[in-house]
Amino acid sequence: MRETADLSAVRPYGDHLNDGLVQVTFTLPVPYGLAARHAALELARTMRLTEPEVVHYQRLCDGYTYFVVIGQCRQSVDFATLREGAFDIQYLTEPEIDRLIEEQIGRRVVVIGASTGTDTHSVGIDAMLNLKGLDGRHGLEAYHGFEVHNLGSQVPNARLVEQAIAVNADAILVSQTVTQQNLHLHNLTELVEIAEAEGIRDRTLLICGGPRVSHELAKELGFDAGFSKGTYPDHVGTYIAKEMVARRAIASTTATAG
Amino acid sequence: MSADHLADLVAEAQRVAVIGLAKNTGKTRTLVALLAELHRRDRTVGLTSVGRDGEATDVVDPRITKPRIPLPPGGLVATAEPLLRAAGLPYEVVSRTGYSTPLGRTMIARLPAGGAVEVAGPSSNQGTAEVTAAMRRHGADIVLVDGAINRRAASSPAVADLVLLATGAALHTEFEQVVEQTVAAVEVFALPCSGDPAVYDAAATMTGSVAITGSGAVVPVDRALTLGGAGADLSRLLAGPDGAQHVVLSGALCEAFAEETRRAARGRKVSLVVTDSSKVFLAQRTSDWYRRQNVSIEVLKPTVLAAVTVNPVMPFSHRFDSVALRTELSARLPNLYFCDLGPHVD
Numbered sequence: 001m002r003e004t005a006d007l008s009a010v011r012p013y014g015d016h017l018n019d020g021l022v023q024v025t026f027t028l029p030v031p032y033g034l035a036a037r038h039a040a041l042e043l044a045r046t047m048r049l050t051e052p053e054v055v056h057y058q059r060l061c062d063g064y065t066y067f068v069v070i071g072q073c074r075q076s077v078d079f080a081t082l083r084e085g086a087f088d089i090q091y092l093t094e095p096e097i098d099r100l101i102e103e104q105i106g107r108r109v110v111v112i113g114a115s116t117g118t119d120t121h122s123v124g125i126d127a128m129l130n131l132k133g134l135d136g137r138h139g140l141e142a143y144h145g146f147e148v149h150n151l152g153s154q155v156p157n158a159r160l161v162e163q164a165i166a167v168n169a170d171a172i173l174v175s176q177t178v179t180q181q182n183l184h185l186h187n188l189t190e191l192v193e194i195a196e197a198e199g200i201r202d203r204t205l206l207i208c209g210g211p212r213v214s215h216e217l218a219k220e221l222g223f224d225a226g227f228s229k230g231t232y233p234d235h236v237g238t239y240i241a242k243e244m245v246a247r248r249a250i251a252s253t254t255a256t257a258g
Numbered sequence: 259m260s261a262d263h264l265a266d267l268v269a270e271a272q273r274v275a276v277i278g279l280a281k282n283t284g285k286t287r288t289l290v291a292l293l294a295e296l297h298r299r300d301r302t303v304g305l306t307s308v309g310r311d312g313e314a315t316d317v318v319d320p321r322i323t324k325p326r327i328p329l330p331p332g333g334l335v336a337t338a339e340p341l342l343r344a345a346g347l348p349y350e351v352v353s354r355t356g357y358s359t360p361l362g363r364t365m366i367a368r369l370p371a372g373g374a375v376e377v378a379g380p381s382s383n384q385g386t387a388e389v390t391a392a393m394r395r396h397g398a399d400i401v402l403v404d405g406a407i408n409r410r411a412a413s414s415p416a417v418a419d420l421v422l423l424a425t426g427a428a429l430h431t432e433f434e435q436v437v438e439q440t441v442a443a444v445e446v447f448a449l450p451c452s453g454d455p456a457v458y459d460a461a462a463t464m465t466g467s468v469a470i471t472g473s474g475a476v477v478p479v480d481r482a483l484t485l486g487g488a489g490a491d492l493s494r495l496l497a498g499p500d501g502a503q504h505v506v507l508s509g510a511l512c513e514a515f516a517e518e519t520r521r522a523a524r525g526r527k528v529s530l531v532v533t534d535s536s537k538v539f540l541a542q543r544t545s546d547w548y549r550r551q552n553v554s555i556e557v558l559k560p561t562v563l564a565a566v567t568v569n570p571v572m573p574f575s576h577r578f579d580s581v582a583l584r585t586e587l588s589a590r591l592p593n594l595y596f597c598d599l600g601p602h603v604d
Contacts, residue, residue: 085344087362158512158539162485178318185281185318189409190539192381196411197510197537198485201382215360216317219338220309220406222381225360243358250356 007083009076020072022049027066032059040067050074087215092238094138101145104245108147111140111240112164113173114155117187122153124175124209128233139233145241157191161198171205171240178212185221192222205243207236260597264288265295267564267595268400268420273390274564275418277405279443281318282428284569284599286311286325289404291599292422297330301400304393305329306336306379308386309406310361313376322573331372334398336379336389338362347373352396357385366392377404383417390417413447414536415559421447425587426569433578433586440566441590442544447563449538449545452504452531452556460506461531461558467509469495469502479505484515492522506531511555512539520553529554535561565595 003017014021024044030036037054044052049071056068092100101109113129115122126139129150133139141148149167151160164172174191178184188208195201208218209227218226225239268274276292278285289311296303305327310317312327329335334352335342338361342349349367357364357380364380366389379389390401403412413421425440452458460468460476467479483492484507495502496519505519511532519528532538534557538545545555568587570580584596 085340087338087340087360156512156514158485158510158514161510162481165481185407189407193409193411193536194485194510194512194539196383197539198481199509202384214317216310216313218360219378219381220317222308222406222409222411223360224358224381246358247356 007080008078010079011076012073014070020074021070022073023055023068023070024049025066025068027060027064029064031063032057032065036065037067040065040069044069044071047071048073048075089235089239089242091235092241094143094234094237097234097237097241098143098145100241100245104248105145105241109145109171109240109244110147110149110167110169111171111173112149112151112160112167112169113175114151114160115153116155116157116160116174116176116191117184118154119176119184119187121175121177125150125153125173128173128175128209128231128236133233135232137232137234140237143237146237157187157194160191161194161200164195164204165198165200169204170244171207173207173209173236175209176213178210178217188221188223196222205240207239209236260599261291261295263595264292264422264565264567264597265299268292268422269299271400271420271564272394273401273403273418274420274422275403275405275412276422276424277410277413278408278424279426279440280408280428282316282322282569282572283424283426284567285405285424286327287569287599288422288424288567289402290325290327292402293328293330293333296400297333302332302334302398303330304334304336304390304396304398304401305377305404306386306389306393306401307377307404307406308379308381308409308412309404310376310378311404311406312374319574326374327377328374329369329372332368332370333372334366334368334393334396335375335377336364336366336393337376338378339365341376341378342367345373345375347371347375353392355380355385355389355392357382357389364389366396368396383411383414386412386417410536412536413561414534415561416534420562420564422564423447423566424569425566426583427572427576427578428569431572431576433583436578436583437586437590440587442540442546444563444566444591444594445545446535446538446540447561449535449555449557449560451560452529452558454504454529457504457506457529457531457556458558460504461533464506464508467505467507470504470506471500471502473500475500477502479507481509485510485512486514492518496522496526496528497524501526502528504529504531507537508533510537510539513542516540516543516548516553516555520548520551523553525552527552527554529556531556531558533557534559563594565597566591568596568598570598570600
């Protein structure tokens, strides 16, 4: 039987539970040689890795050396408390999402997406929505449960909201490269405000994605969810399906109670 | 002194929205000053945020540390459940709401001993109005609604009786631009009410946007036109002797529609009427500019702007002279109270 982890003190897993094994890769601007190897081990120790080993190193170019180092991390995190204290979603697979939609919603979920404002970067939104998806994982277009409309890039917020109403969208997805400039933030808040002004805010899930979008930023911007690096279409699909089911459940309790 | 006067200004209101013109204009500071002053006056306070507030560092620029929000003892708060738990303060659950946010589902709680808490209530107007009413029912004399970034939706009279506006150096690196952008924003909050009874009659029964022609006919205006963007052909709507005199919008007034209206009306006087000022989205031109072009932007319900707080500092960037900024703003907007709740650190 597989040993179960103590979720109040989770350590990295290498070969067996709680061995704390981690691997780090980095480059140092030093010439390829034995001194470089010493430097890498010294650096690993300052990272608080115990028993560090250089398992691979190679010359990158003159004066630069690349390393793969393994070592033991003695620190642990309290996953149990963290999970209880933070917002969490457990991801479903494509067939699971389709089944959830079919069984609990009973119709296809309409999703509309775009890169808005002056943003020409449609890579993110395309990866989430288009058939080919990302890294061998289908975009939402491939799912039975979703009807997808991708408006492309540089779409004005007003037009996106107009189209969302026209196709009766359940969810609006936008991608935006957020910088510290107010411009990008204000383009995202404008979408939320126009959706509010048009009276669709509470019946549409607003989702934003981009390399610097966190849950915290999404909340400030007024979105229902924010997705960042490391996101796959099934993550977004899970969120939409689960949130719609949750909202329907709340609406029906309220209706029964009222 | 200025916080004291702010509290005087909001004393009679039940629902007060604190709205900023950008990030780092001082919404949190305004909120903290008001909370302390209202507590001193023995008023039970309820607090919600359409964004998130009370966090230790800024979400966009982590170098910027932010003021914490100490809720006075007995105060009520609408926030995401995980944030409330993380605060580690004693609390009583008043009710759970159906509103979810990226930080968790929101609930209303009373903090018997008060304390610093992160506030992230429902993001929408409907949700905000709902938790505001619930906190009032559970004993809050006054509810403060905290805005986020530059979001203005919560300034709607449907959500707040009174609005406090935060502006400052974060808007722009140039003094003149901070003044111009603040003046333009205040003009939108202060948009006049429509004076034509026909507009209110039409608004009472309309299911979408409508135009009222010179002869009094009411014709529907498709959303594809109002939100359609540049190049929307409004000449059929506005040209000719019986062209529209008023367009009453059920939703947003976007810049492209205002611009196309101006073009199609060819100098004839037209009014564009929105429910309230939070439905107006102008970025290129000011409402004053449109008025001078004979396109008058009006509202059905006015927004009451009580005061403007001015933060003359943008951390890690630039600062202006606070007195000079307030003097200039007062000269341009003479009937409004401006104050600086400093000191500011950068």
